[in-house]
Amino acid sequence: MACRISELVLEASDHERLAAFWSQVLGYVELGREDDDSIEIGPADAGFGGPQPTIIVSPVEQPRPGKLRLHVDVSPTDRDQAAELERLLALGARPVDVGQGPDATWHVLADPEGNEFCLLRRRLDPV
Template identity: 75%
Template sequence: MACRITELVIDAADPERLAAFWSEVLGYVELERDDDTIEIGPPDAGFGGPQPTLVLSRTSDPRRGKLPLHIDVNATDRDQEAELERLLALGARHVDIGQTGEEGWHTLADPEGNEFCLLRSRVRSLSEGAGD
């Protein structure tokens, strides 16, 4: 028996804003909400599906230092440059962490400054069949 990741919890000053951003980035929908958290996930699977859900949890505690975990994303229906343009239009911004310019990825930050990377490879959408 093994475990798998079912949720990623992200502390947020503005869960509404981050939920909207990550829903657009990942094609997720709102699954559940209470006073201080919003859970988003795949529209056809929700919690427990093949992809983890994101739980945006309100906090007023400031983050101290670089997070030891970040999210990597890959485009499913366009090339990396077109996806980069889309992410920047949604509110992502470039982050300089000492890149050389030769990397195959772009380091970005979401609207609250959480770093994530857009990788070069295009991957199959989970809605595409294995034989496609």
């Protein structure tokens, strides 16, 4: 038997803003709140334990500094990469140069709190 990712936890100074950003990026909805005011977001029709992991955005005064050892890659599902890049930038993402070079087939972006993620070129079917 193997494990499967059920949820990802992201610490944030402005957890409301970050939960809204990632909800819009992924087409997720707010599923609930924990006692510490953490916000769980995920697919509206599946929720916890479904085929996609949920994300818990936890409030912290000072997120731990330094590069995250884990980052998220996203792929467009209903448009090409250029159109999805435009949408993500309009939501508040910003481009980041990590030395990927001009021939990279992906875009490195940062969410509103500076967490890096990549927009891949390959289009995936929605889950």
